[in-house]
Amino acid sequence: xxxxxxxxxxxxxxxxxxxxxxxxxxxxxxxxxxxxxxxxxxxxxxxxxxxxxxxxxxxxxxxxxxxxxxxxxxxxxxxxxxxxxxxxxxxxxxxxxxxxxxxxxxxxxxxxxxxxxxxxxxxxxxxxxxxxxxxxxxxxxxxxxxxxxxxxxxxxxxxxxxxxxxxxxxxxxxxxxxxxxxxxxxxxxxxxxxxxxxxxxxxxxxxxxxxxxxxxxxxxxxxxxxxxxxxxxxxxxxxxxxxxxxxxxxxxxxxxxxxxxxxxxxxxxxxxxxxxxxxxxxxxxxxxxxxxxxxxxxxxxxxxxxxxxxxxxxxxxxxxxx
Amino acid sequence: xxxxxxxxxxxxxxxxxxxxxxxxxxxxxxxxxxxxxxxxxxxxxxxxxxxxxxxxxxxxxxxxxxxxxxxxxxxxxxxxxxxxxxxxxxxxxxxxxxxxxxxxxxxxxxxxxxxxxxxxxxxxxxxxxxxxxxxxxxxxxxxxxxxxxxxxxxxxxxxxxxxxxxxxxxxxxxxxxxxxxxxxxxxxxxxxxxxxxxxxxxxxxxxxxxxxxxxxxxxxxxxxxxxxxxxxxxxxxxxxxxxxxxxxxxxxxxxxxxxxxxxxxxxxxxxxxxxxxxxxxxxxxxxxxxxxxxxxxxxxxxx
Numbered sequence: 001x002x003x004x005x006x007x008x009x010x011x012x013x014x015x016x017x018x019x020x021x022x023x024x025x026x027x028x029x030x031x032x033x034x035x036x037x038x039x040x041x042x043x044x045x046x047x048x049x050x051x052x053x054x055x056x057x058x059x060x061x062x063x064x065x066x067x068x069x070x071x072x073x074x075x076x077x078x079x080x081x082x083x084x085x086x087x088x089x090x091x092x093x094x095x096x097x098x099x100x101x102x103x104x105x106x107x108x109x110x111x112x113x114x115x116x117x118x119x120x121x122x123x124x125x126x127x128x129x130x131x132x133x134x135x136x137x138x139x140x141x142x143x144x145x146x147x148x149x150x151x152x153x154x155x156x157x158x159x160x161x162x163x164x165x166x167x168x169x170x171x172x173x174x175x176x177x178x179x180x181x182x183x184x185x186x187x188x189x190x191x192x193x194x195x196x197x198x199x200x201x202x203x204x205x206x207x208x209x210x211x212x213x214x215x216x217x218x219x220x221x222x223x224x225x226x227x228x229x230x231x232x233x234x235x236x237x238x239x240x241x242x243x244x245x246x247x248x249x250x251x252x253x254x255x256x257x258x259x260x261x262x263x264x265x266x267x268x269x270x271x272x273x274x275x276x277x278x279x280x281x282x283x284x285x286x287x288x289x290x291x292x293x294x295x296x297x298x299x300x301x302x303x304x305x306x307x308x309x310x311x312x313x314x315x316x317x318x319x320x321x322x
Numbered sequence: 323x324x325x326x327x328x329x330x331x332x333x334x335x336x337x338x339x340x341x342x343x344x345x346x347x348x349x350x351x352x353x354x355x356x357x358x359x360x361x362x363x364x365x366x367x368x369x370x371x372x373x374x375x376x377x378x379x380x381x382x383x384x385x386x387x388x389x390x391x392x393x394x395x396x397x398x399x400x401x402x403x404x405x406x407x408x409x410x411x412x413x414x415x416x417x418x419x420x421x422x423x424x425x426x427x428x429x430x431x432x433x434x435x436x437x438x439x440x441x442x443x444x445x446x447x448x449x450x451x452x453x454x455x456x457x458x459x460x461x462x463x464x465x466x467x468x469x470x471x472x473x474x475x476x477x478x479x480x481x482x483x484x485x486x487x488x489x490x491x492x493x494x495x496x497x498x499x500x501x502x503x504x505x506x507x508x509x510x511x512x513x514x515x516x517x518x519x520x521x522x523x524x525x526x527x528x529x530x531x532x533x534x535x536x537x538x539x540x541x542x543x544x545x546x547x548x549x550x551x552x553x554x555x556x557x558x559x560x561x562x563x564x565x566x567x568x569x570x571x572x573x574x575x576x577x578x579x580x581x582x583x584x585x586x587x588x589x590x591x592x593x594x595x596x597x598x599x600x601x602x603x604x605x606x607x608x609x610x611x612x613x614x615x616x617x618x619x620x621x622x623x624x625x
Contacts, residue, residue, distance in 0.1 A: 035428045037355075037435075090612045097353035097571070100431050101563045102612065104355070105605035108560050116598035228556075232439060235432065277451065281443040288439030295421050295433045 006142050011261065013149045016156045017213045019253035022237045023159050023246060024206030030243035030305065031167055032199040033179035034092075035100040038107030039234050042080040042204040044226035046211030048114065048121055049076030051221055055130040069133035073212045080208025081201050088200040093193050107228060115223040126222025133216070152213055156250070159206060163246050166202075175199055229284070233260065236287050239294045242301025251303060260287070324472055325593060329586030331478045331547065334485035337581025338540035339558065340565035341492065341574055342533025348509045348572030349529050350422070352430035356413070356438040357537065358555035358562055362445055364406040364538025365545040365554065369454055371398035371405075391480060391546070395456055399542050403535035410534030411527050413437065438555065446552035453549040456542075481543040488539055489578055492532070496574060501528065509572060557601070561588065564604035568611050570618025579619060583607070 021043055028034040036042075053065050054072030067075065087106055091099045114121050121127050138144040166172050177185045178192045185192055215221045233256060241252020263286060267279040294301065343357045375394035421433045496502035507515035508525045516522050544554060565584045569576025588603045611618060 029428075033428065035431055037431075090609065094612070094616055096428055097347065097351075097431065098567070098612065098616075100353045100355075100428070101567065102608060105560055105563070105608050109602040109605040112599060112602045116596065232435065235435070239432065278447055281446045281451075284439050284443040285447070288436040288443070291436030292417055292433050292440065295424070295429050295436070296417070299421075299424055299429060 002142070006145065009142075009145050009149050011257075013145065013152055013217060014214075015254045015257040016149070016152045017210050017217065018234065018237065018257055019250045020152075020156050020159050020213065021207050021210035021234050022241065022249040022253045023156075023163055024203045024210065025234055025238050026203075026243065026246060026249040027163060027166070027206065028200055028203035029238060030245070030249070031172065031179070032175045032196060032203075033096075034196060034200050034203075035096060035103070036200075036203070037100045037104035037231065038087075038110070039207060039231040040226050040228060041103070041107040041110040042084060042207040043211035043214070043230065043234075044110055044114070044221070045080040045083050046076040046208030047215030047221040047225065048127060048211075049079035049208070050212035051076075051127045051130045051215045051219075052121060054133075055127060069216075073209070073216070076212035076215070077205045077208040080211065081205040084201045084204030085197070088197045092196045092200065107226075107231060111223055111226050111228075114226060122222075124223055126220055126224070127215075128220055130215070130219045132219050148217065152217075155209070155213065159209070160246055160250065163206075167246070171195075232284075232287055232291070233257075236290050236294075238301075239291055240302060242303035242305060244305025245301065245303045248301055248303030248305075252301070255302075256287075256290070325589045326586060327472060327474060329589035330582060331474075331482055331585070332589055333582030333585025334482045335540040335543040335547070335581075336558075336561050336565050336585050337578045338485050338488060338536045338543070339562040340569070340577035340581045341489070342536045343562055344566040344569065344571055344574060344577040345505075345529050346533050347566060349505070349526065350418070350430070352428075352434070353563070354434045355431065355559060356434040356441060357533070358559035359438050359441040359445075360406055360410055360534050360537035361541035361544060361558055362442065362550075362552065362555045363409055364402050364534075364541035365550045366445055366449055366541075367405045367538065368395065368398040368402035368542045368545070369449075369456065369550060371401045372456060391477060392457075395542075399539060402542060403538040406538035406541075407531040407534035410530040410537075414526070414530050438559070442552055442555050449552065451552060453551040454545075455549055456545055477546050481546055484539070485543065488536060492536070492574065505529065560601070560604045561585075564607045567608050567618055570620040573618065573620035576618055576620035 021039065024042075025036060025039055028036050050072045053067045053075040054069055056066060065072075083106065087102055088099075091102045115124050117123060118125075132144070132148075134147075135144065138147060167175075174185065174190060174195055178190070178195055182192050214225070218225075234253075237252040237256040238249055239252075240256055241250070242248030260283065263283055264279065267282060268276065271279055339358065339361055342360070343354060346352075346354050346357065372392075372395045375397050376392070379394070417433055417437055418430060421429050496505065504515065504520040504525055505528070507518065507520055508522060512522060515525075541550075541554070544550075544558065548554075561584050562581075565580035566577055567580070568583050569578070569580030584604055584607060587607055588600050591600055591603045
């Protein structure tokens with residue numbers, strides 16, 4: 001019984017961390033229409049940043065600044081934001097596809113750098129030697145995981161409330177205006193490039209926050225954690241949940257993460273031994289098929305964006321394929 | 323020098339891949355992340371066809387001079403180009419066309435990522451995850467000069483010449499035929515081109531056919547120079563995109579030049595950086611181009 005509960009807590013923690021990442025992506029893609037092909041790079045920047053800033057000194061690579069935890073987490077977020085700022089500055093003025101390609105390139109280069117640069121972050125061995133916060137007081141067991149889950153849940157709720165407020169604010173309206181008709185927004189004296197950059201950096205900082213929590217949870221991060229797979233998973237969560245809808249994004253995260261772990265478990269349980277090597281491929285086919293299938297048959301997601309027309313104020317209107 | 327030569331040879335298949343991608347990106351206006359998977363499809367289709375032809379007519383399995391290439395593989399390349407072109411058209415019909423009619427350009431990018439995942443892993447499921455080779459024999463390199471030491475495999479020379487030949491044919495088609503003009507017209511202004519009697523659907527189909535066929539050739543050439551493996555698309559997608567951006571999206575000649583630049587840069591980088599960093603080079607090139615000349619060498623600004 002305690003095994004089941006402790007597994008559920010573990011599952012819910014991971015899903016909540018991913019939900020935070022999906023919320024960050026939703027600000028970029030759902031609300032602003034920015035394509036981020038390198039989700040995992042910003043997620044990874046948060047994780048690596050947090051672990052390097054907050055970890056104990058390690059032989060052979062950068063790190064061991066032993067900052068107090070909130071500061072380390074903040075540092076990871078700043079790192080993710082700085083990376084997004086540079087990429088955004090270069091690409092947001094150009095055609096949409098440039099951003100897609102450049103962010104995809106960032107993810108490839110980030111993984112490549114982390115895998116090779118031993119002096120920076122331990123290379124393929126990853127970053128170790130991170131002490132989880134409050135470990136001395138709480139120990140390593142179930143209590144710790146439960147309290148950590150509560151903490152993650154609090155962060156998730158805070159991010160959700162922040163984004164709901166942001167989207168309902170004049171700034172959120174501006175984001176949607178630029179997404180729908182850039183020239184009209186421009187004619188009203190708004191600067192689409194600057195607003196896009198703000199949204200892109202904010203979203204990436206949230207991705208970095210999720211990455212930092214992820215790194216904290218495992219107290220370890222390696223290039224294996226920043227593979228493109230994670231980008232696809234986070235996208236699938238947003239597309240299934242419904243781009244533009246924060247609640248949908250969170251539900252999508254739990255749904256897809258549940259389906260992913262369940263399919264992994266089922267394949268390892270029921271597939272014949274000689275086929276075990278291919279379970280990864282089957283899972284990738286499934287996630288690709290989910291993305292394409294949703295775009296073909298229900299592009300607005302399970303929980304579509306609810307657009308509020310400002311004149312009438314109260315009547316929510318559903319819109320197709322936002 | 324050796325790196326320069328290797329770079330030119332690498333550039334020849336990157337260029338071929340980039341031509342198809344740049345055409346699709348220009349006319350359908352979306353970054354097709356599944357384009358590199360067409361290279362995999364082409365490489366594996368040629369592998370199957372090569373085995374079939376060799377088994378049916380053993381005479382074709384003989385080698386051509388110093389090349390590890392056989393007549394059956396030559397035939398397989400042609401068949402694979404047609405097959406891959408057709409599968410690109412089918413892919414468009416089944417997925418991209420329907421997403422295109424639904425809405426935003428960026429949904430297409432998502433869809434292409436999804437398709438790339440599906441294709442790559444289905445290939446892995448069918449052919450297994452381990453690498454394959456067209457010829458099990460070791461191809462010996464020919465010494466071009468002793469000082470400095472320069473080595474070239476006959477296969478690589480064939481790849482370069484074949485790639486240049488394909489590019490020349492494409493150049494003639496684009497610059498000398500009515501079809502070439504209608505292609506450019508559609509890229510400039512689809513609505514106006516239709517008014518003037520260009521069949522939009524047929525032009526789009528032709529673009530996929532050409533893109534797929536060139537991708538197949540590129541895939542086989544990659545397989546000849548390295549090995550055929552299901553994840554080759556994942557490793558090639560960034561260099562090909564870099565080539566289109568360096569050359570300017572929409573410019574066929576830019577894509578050719580961009581492909582050679584990317585190939586040479588990746589191979590020359592080994593001189594200054596550890597070899598492990600080579601996969602990052604295309605990204606650095608993209609950044610450099612975006613800073614200095616955002617629309618590429620031959621590209622033009624377009625909203």
